[in-house]
Amino acid sequence: MNDAYLKFANSPFGARVARSLGLPKPEVLRRYRADRPEFDGLIAIGAGREPHLLDALAKLIASVGMTSVAHQSAGLWVPLANRHGLLTGRFEPAEAGSPGKLAALLFDASGIERSSQLEPLHGFFHDTLRSLGKCGRIVVLGRPPEACASPHQWTAQRALEGLTRSLGKEARRGITANLVYVGEGAENSGESGARNGAASGLEATLRFFLSPRSAYVSGQVVRIEPAAPHPGGGTPAPAFDWLQPLSGRRALVTGAARGIGAAIASVLAAEGAHVIGVDIPVARDALDAAMRQLNGTALAFDIAAPEAAAQLAAALDELGVDIVVHNAGITKDKTISKMTDAAWQSVIDINLGAQERIDDALLAGGILRDGGRIIAVSSISGIAGNAGQTNYATSKAGVIGRVQSMAPRLRARGITINAVAPGFIETQMTAKMPFAIREAGRRMNALGQGGQPADVAQTIAWLAHPGSAGVTGQLVRVCGQSLIGA
Numbered sequence: 001m002n003d004a005y006l007k008f009a010n011s012p013f014g015a016r017v018a019r020s021l022g023l024p025k026p027e028v029l030r031r032y033r034a035d036r037p038e039f040d041g042l043i044a045i046g047a048g049r050e051p052h053l054l055d056a057l058a059k060l061i062a063s064v065g066m067t068s069v070a071h072q073s074a075g076l077w078v079p080l081a082n083r084h085g086l087l088t089g090r091f092e093p094a095e096a097g098s099p100g101k102l103a104a105l106l107f108d109a110s111g112i113e114r115s116s117q118l119e120p121l122h123g124f125f126h127d128t129l130r131s132l133g134k135c136g137r138i139v140v141l142g143r144p145p146e147a148c149a150s151p152h153q154w155t156a157q158r159a160l161e162g163l164t165r166s167l168g169k170e171a172r173r174g175i176t177a178n179l180v181y182v183g184e185g186a187e188n189s190g191e192s193g194a195r196n197g198a199a200s201g202l203e204a205t206l207r208f209f210l211s212p213r214s215a216y217v218s219g220q221v222v223r224i225e226p227a228a229p230h231p232g233g234g235t236p237a238p239a240f241d242w243l244q245p246l247s248g249r250r251a252l253v254t255g256a257a258r259g260i261g262a263a264i265a266s267v268l269a270a271e272g273a274h275v276i277g278v279d280i281p282v283a284r285d286a287l288d289a290a291m292r293q294l295n296g297t298a299l300a301f302d303i304a305a306p307e308a309a310a311q312l313a314a315a316l317d318e319l320g321v322d323i324v325v326h327n328a329g330i331t332k333d334k335t336i337s338k339m340t341d342a343a344w345q346s347v348i349d350i351n352l353g354a355q356e357r358i359d360d361a362l363l364a365g366g367i368l369r370d371g372g373r374i375i376a377v378s379s380i381s382g383i384a385g386n387a388g389q390t391n392y393a394t395s396k397a398g399v400i401g402r403v404q405s406m407a408p409r410l411r412a413r414g415i416t417i418n419a420v421a422p423g424f425i426e427t428q429m430t431a432k433m434p435f436a437i438r439e440a441g442r443r444m445n446a447l448g449q450g451g452q453p454a455d456v457a458q459t460i461a462w463l464a465h466p467g468s469a470g471v472t473g474q475l476v477r478v479c480g481q482s483l484i485g486a
Helices: 005-011 012-021 054-063 077-085 119-131 149-170 201-212 257-272 282-295 308-316 341-362 388-411 436-442 452-463
Strands: 040-048 069-070 088-090 103-110 132-142 176-184 221-224 250-254 274-279 299-300 322-328 368-377 416-422 475-478
Touching: 040 054, 040 119, 054 077, 054 103, 054 201, 069 077, 103 119, 119 132, 119 149, 132 149, 132 257, 149 176, 149 475, 176 201, 201 308, 250 257, 250 475, 257 274, 257 282, 257 322, 257 452, 257 475, 274 282, 282 299, 308 341, 322 341, 322 452, 341 368, 341 388, 368 388, 368 452, 388 416, 388 475, 416 452
Parallel strands: 040 069, 040 103, 069 088, 103 132, 132 176, 176 221, 250 274, 250 322, 274 299, 322 368, 368 416, 416 475
Antiparallel strands: none
């Protein structure tokens, strides 16, 4: 659905009106397009004491072809960049009133061990934030607090969350800010590598957060662990191509006939996957049409039916599957005092119970192959709750619990499991909302607008990526940094 205010505020006349009345002016976000460069511009590098990740960052910047400039806090960067054959220079602030020249700010805080060592963060962002251009990217790198050796280090690393989320709310102009906690050794682990260069366990995640693919993902905290040993006694995992990283993989997507599900299927197919779309029998025509466009496979199943999981497993048994995306879901909204038992149970069963049954069947039969990916669609309602949605919020919170509880159990098979939690996404469902509620949903986030189905799909594609083997048990909100919820 079109956002009339977004268009108005970005027109010459509307921009003047918004400015004179003190109204917000949400930026038109730069989203990924195959016909435009994914990475370009300057990236400013900053660092705290004894940074551990600069070498991995140099390899990343060489891989994506960006040009770096070093802030004074990153004194080690210039000689390191020169050793990697990178074009680099010293950071110089943009002149007052001139447009920002930087495409991204990247700060390595991995070596900070005490709160007294946080000062370089202030210096870096104080100096560079005004130089960051529209739809720029901020990424801070640290070490997981729970893995820190001392309470002082834990304290300092946990402080990075408040900094990053505040930056996302201060920066505006379509800029996003995210924090990546990199477990010890995770920067050097991962798949055997990309065909156009060796891939670390950090690269796929940084590529996502630095690119237009993450346009509506901000204020998030992601942990990367060293990838689990490849099942089968150390057989190297297959290489991949950054342009089509899912080539040769099979992806199951439920609720694929329309909306977010159709967008997920389209993005996974564009990255090389063969998509098997699942939806209810009454949506067969729409499902067939969607899968036909993608050269995919359509399976009409009611996933809530008791026999559906076994039937689905049987349909997939011959070739198996590498990626499972649990997108199908329903809402039946009422306050709990007015909600029928049937309305409660059907939402729980479809949104949560069906995921459990399908995963149990695919895992027990070995149909989801070792090294696979499970991605479940949750919701910010499952984080913050929502009046009139006790059934829906319960089911979506349960999805988060599944991800957190299953991640360590699946590690031995090299299978990752993660969840995405969309906020206000422009779909047919949100288009039917009353005007005031719809506008509130759009504006109550740091980016001041609703997201697109493609924003959810691109986040799922990152989690499905072969280079994301160290990302598991995570919940990533796709909400423009919603002002409601954590």
